[in-house]
Amino acid sequence: MVVRRGGSLEGRIASSEITPHEAFLNRRSFVAGAAALGVGALALRQVPGLIHSGAVHAQQKLATVASKYNVPDAQTPFAKATTYNNYYEFGTDKSDPAKNAHTLQTRPWTVEVSGLVKKKQTIDIDTMMKYRPMESRVYRHRCVEAWSMVIPWDGYSLGEFISAMDPLPSAKYVQFLSDDSNKDMPDKPGGFNWPYSEGLRMDEAMNPLCLLTFGCYGEALPNQNGAPVRVVSPWKYGFKNGKSIVKIVFTDKQPHTLWNDMAANEYGFYSNVNPNVDHPRWSQAHERRIDSSTFPRTVPTLMFNGYGDQVASLYTGMDLKKNF
Amino acid sequence: MPTRWIPSIKALVHGVCLLPLLKLIEMYRSGALGLMADPVNWITHFTGYWTLFLLLTTLAVTPARRLHPRLGNLVRFRRMLGLYAFFYATLHLSTYLFLFSGYDLPTVLSGVRAGHPGVVVDEWKAVWPTILDDLKKRRFIQVGIFAWVLLLALAATSPAFVLRWMGGKAWRRVHTLVYVAAASGCVHYWWLVKKGVRAPLPMTLALAALLLARVAWSARKRWRNSVANG
Structure with a gap:
């Protein structure tokens, strides 16, 4: 550490x-x-x-407004949320990204918007950040590995950005592609189908809970947490949230996603937090809540990570055991 | 290696084998574990890693002895290395049972201190279904427990009087199970990690090399015997 x-x-x-x-x-x-x-x-x-790469961003305090989307749970300390990360491009151990992500250059940075949109365009990160007032939202974050954190993220609803991009009615999905340049990530492990690809169904992406995230704890995202822009969909397992996004593609077919390519029986496209569907190697009924205590408490995992009121209707009529 | 050195080297080996445990204790006392995001996960990997490492070190004793006649009395350290491997395997299993399973150790400890020993059993009742479920469903846990049971059997038959009672031949036959235990440990590691993660590779290659050394040795012996007899 x-x-x-x-x-x-x-x-x-x-x-x-x-x-x-x-x-x-x-x-x-x-x-x-x-x-x-x-x-x-x-x-x-x-x-x-x-x-520490986080220290590079020390001066970048973000101006944020309050949000109604806050959970009352005790927050994970900043030091833990920024030193325990799954960001395989910077190493497969959870302590690796904090050590290695300093190679990521987050300026200049652009995001290319393409696929089924009225106008394809490339947007500068600073323009993107200013598009809407940044909200501070305290979300539960549940990793597929059965640990969880509570993190104050800073950003605005992805849906607002998507609306501004004017996708065509034929767009049914949105794909997020992460940076994979050798300059930023010189030591990417082999055997993975880089770049990291994730995706959401359009109605999931438009749900106001889905946050286009630029910061956490009131500061610009540390590199290891996915700087300069990432997605946070708190009712899904953490790996659904692409980091350091460089491309957003609107598609009519379900996009391929990296972990689903690796092991389809372990990581479904939806990957909604669901205590009733076990991971093949462990139960998802409980999670280790990482807070300020020495040994994390084990707490029951909630359906949709406790966000059922906002998102359960997206999946009406779907068999979530099959579409895990 | 002169025989008179053995007691002091043994003391040294004890010290080295206890270092990982001392590190764990020191990290707990200094608060470093508390600063770590997921210490339960870390302790699990730490103890698992040292189990495999010591098991491989134990398996390396015989090939090392064969390198040079003067290394013959390395065998005097083999049992203690094996027992340390079992010790860390037991710590690893205990971490799973009393921390990873959701067993609320801090609550239990403060309950016991406050004079309610029943909390030990209550907590156990709460996590037992999860553990049973793991045992039934998850093959990496099954193979891990299997390896621990083998090590338990080897540890139980390790004292000199058991060897005498069993007879050298039968004892050696039972103790070849250490290969099965080490291989099971590697399989346990591979089945645990995500696809694409190669962390178990160095240990696996080391095990393969140690097993190959044995195969090569017995092939050489057979060839020499056939030359001598023919």
């Missing part, structure tokens, strides 16, 4: 009840102090291991 790496901080964190976010801020000021001592921001950039 990055937070413990700075030698001078080790004692302070271990000996007190500083919350990880504060610890992270302390570390950040440590980095700032080092810079002031003459190491210089440029030098730090040239030794990427010195700074």
Whole structure:
């Protein structure tokens, strides 16, 4: 964990009840102090291991407005949400992305919108971020691996962006393709069908819960969390939410998705959180809730991750055991 | 290796084999585990990794002895290495039973301290159906438990008086099960990871190399015998 790496901080964190976010801020000021001592921001950039990629975004506070979509659950500390990530392009261990994602260059960044739309276009990330006021929404985040977090995401409803893009009536699905350039991700593991591809049915994507996400904890997304733009659909397992998106494609057929290509019996296209459908290797009835306690509590998993009121109607008449 | 060195080297091996446990304890005491997002997952992988590592080290003793006549008394360390492998396998299994399963260990511990030992059983009743379900349905858990049971049998038959009671031949035959245990451990690892993840590969290759060394050795012996007898 990055937070413990700075030698001078080790004692302070271990000996007190500083919350990880504060610890992270302390570390950040440590980095700032080092810079002031003459190491210089440029030098730090040239030794990427010195700074946590999240710290690169330290100055990028986002202006957000309140949202009605908040869960009351205790939030996962920032330090845990940014050091325990599944982002295989940066390594298959959950501690890898925080160490390796500093190679991701998030500016300049554009998102190409194509497929079944009135006008194909390429949009600059900063234009995209300003399109709607950014809301801070506290969502439950359930990983298919049976752990969960509670994270304040910052963004606006994907549906608002999609409407602005004017998809054709024939568009039934929307596909999200992630960055896979060798420059940004020099050590992608082999054996995967890169780029990372995910998709949603159009009515799922238009559901206001589905968040086009640019930040978390009031700051621009750390690289390992999917900077500069990702999708968050909180009623689905985490892997449904494409990170570092570079292409959005409207299609009339169900798009292929990376994990479904890898193991169709484990990862369905819908992948709605469902305590009644086991993963082949573990039960999905419970989850380890990652919060500030030393050992995560095990809590029951809720149908649609507890968002049934907003999304259950999308699946009326569907057999969710078959369409898992 | 001179025989008089053995006691001090044994002390050293004990120390090295206890390092992973000490690291775990230190991480718990320092609060480092609490800063980790999913310590249960980490402890599970950590103990599983050291089980396999020590099991392979145990299996490496015999091929290493054959490299040079003076390495012959390496065998004096084999049992303790094997027992440490069993020790970490038991920690690994306990992590699954008392942390991974949803067993609420913190609540149980504070309950016991407050004078309600019944909470131990209550919590167990709560998680038992999940564990039973795992045992019935998940093959990576089945093969993992199988490997642990084999190691338990080997640990139980490891004292010198059991060897004498069983007789060397029967004892050696039973203890060839260590190969099955190590192979089961690798299979357990492969069946656990997601498709595309190659983390179990180094351990598997090491096991394959150790098994090949044995095959090569017995082939050489057979060839020499046939030359000598022919």
